[in-house]
Amino acid sequence: MATCCLSEEDRAAVRRSREIDRNLQAEKKQYRSEIKILLLGAGESGKSTFLKQMRIIHGEDFDDEARIEFRPTVYHNVMKGAKTLAKAVRNLNIPMQHDSNEEFCDILNNYKSNILEPQDFVQYVEPLQALWKDNGIREAFSRRNEFQLGDSVPYFLEKVKEIGKLDYIPTREHVLHSRKATTGIVDYRIDVRNVPFRFVDVGGQRQHRQKWFQCFDEVTAILFLCSSSAYDQVLVEDRVTNRLVESRNIFETIVNNRCFSSVSIILFFNKYDLLCEKVLHKRITDYITGVKFEGDPHQLKDVERFLTQLFDSVRTDRRQELYRHFTTATDTNNIKFVFRAVRDTILHRHIDGIMG
Ligand SMILES: Nc1nc2c(ncn2[C@@H]2O[C@H](COP(=O)(O)OP(=O)(O)OP(=O)(O)O)[C@@H](O)[C@H]2O)c(=O)[nH]1
Ligand SMILES: [Mg+2]
Structure with missing residues (x-):
């Protein structure tokens, strides 16, 4: 350095x-x-x-192979984070800015599956991007200490387009932000x-x-x-x-x-x-x-x-x-x-x- x-x-x-290095070597x-x-x-x-x-x-x-293993965790972090925000909007009685996002909140509320492959995530890219822009979601996000939202959720929601590519391989930074207890x-x-x-x-x-x-x-x-x-x-x-x-x-x-x-x-x-x-x-x-x-x-x-x-x-x-x-x-x-x-x-x- x-x-x-x-x-x-x-x-x-x-x-x-x-x-210390010199002494150890000597x-x-x-x-x-x-x-x-x-x-x-x-x-x-x-x-x-x-x-x-x-x-x-x-x-x-x-390496690439090791990072690909984190892909399902990244998808899970994004979907779970979005679902948590969608639920919070309802629980905190916050109106959504756009009706189309209300519909996606319903889909998220019922979402249970685990996405493993890129082709299964692609369908969510556009609605997730629209959701993250919605003022209702932003208001819920500003009150995130009232519910349980992972610290990396905003990081990943900003990167949905990149994560949604069919040839997506998590970067080293994505690996560091991914969360699995x-x-x-x-x-x-x-x-x-x-x-x-x-x-x-x-x-x-x-x-x-x-x-x-x-x-x-x-x-x-x-x-x-x-x-x-x-x-x-x-x-x-x-x-x-x-x-x-x-x-x-x-x-x-x-x-x-x-x-x-x-x-x-x-x-x-x-x-x-x-x-x-x-x-x-x-x-x-x-x-x-x-x-x-x-x-x-x-x-x-x-x-x-x-x-x-x-x-x-x-x-x-x-x-x-x-x-x-x-x-x-x-x-x-x-x-x-x-x-x-x-x-x-x-x-x-x-x-x-x-x-x-
Ligand atoms: N912004 C930010 N996020 C961090 C930092 N350190 C960890 N995180 C994120 O916080 C989340 C939790 O980190 P983990 O490393 O899984 O925490 P842990 O202590 O191992 O948690 P347990 O396994 O449940 O005990 C992950 O999404 C990390 O990417 C940090 O310094 N800054
Ligand atoms: Mg841990």
Whole structure:
């Protein structure tokens, strides 16, 4: 990366990182064990997206064949998203701008099938485009925190024409935005500049969390992901609990768990792109209470400080500083940069334990 446009702090991080690389190369030691990184966090916080980035950056990138496998998921994300918006229009008593779109809402309301092939999606392209332009749908979309809409739905609805082509192959960016909840435990091993890493991704929704304990052995570091933009949303699981409050509660149990006293815990305030946009028109203070907010809730820096304090304040052992980053897991360059810093933090602290 060109260092000319980085802050002094970031430049120092790059220098440190290069030094670690040089030392690793010079020592040419054998690794006694792999670095096991556990990805934890509530549902939809971005764990699997982060893992996809590890694959893109350090592993075997998604080739055409691998990307085609995501096609049914993309179709499903589009159709389910449109159906959710169509239902919301009715439930919130919002009039549609055009009658023809009302008819399509009826079709969507009854839509149940799973599209697997391009020729089955083509018929929906035009009505979906018209629907997404309708002021009624736009109004429902602006009230999306009152119902459950995936964060990638607007991204895909903007791209319906491209997705609707008969020779459609999802791009790498489409793969990163596609959403499929994790239900089991996913292991991914890669070498990052000759250091063996093993990532473990788990399902974050409540019903999947009892499986987390199976992965707690021999952990080197935990990347805890929190959806920083979800402060105005409630959980899919119970439709009552605030998503940020849930995330902080889970973080509290993990960070204070004695099993992890020698584990590096690094917090990712993810979905930073969505946070930047949301603070402009929604005050976090209207949803999260009990912790003092200093500054202006429409100022990103003040919100970042508040979020940091919110999570930092639940830690009982405060000898170490809280490692945290604001991240956008769908942005490969951002994750490349952040992961480099994470890797350095981990190697710095655990190098003696992992090298023979
Ligand atoms: N805009 C934006 N979308 C993101 C970001 N990170 C993840 N997403 C999207 O958010 C959705 C949920 O991400 P996942 O990676 O599936 O979340 P998860 O934590 O693995 O969720 P579970 O498997 O249910 O625990 C996907 O559609 C992602 O593309 C981000 O930083 N910005
Ligand atoms: Mg997942």
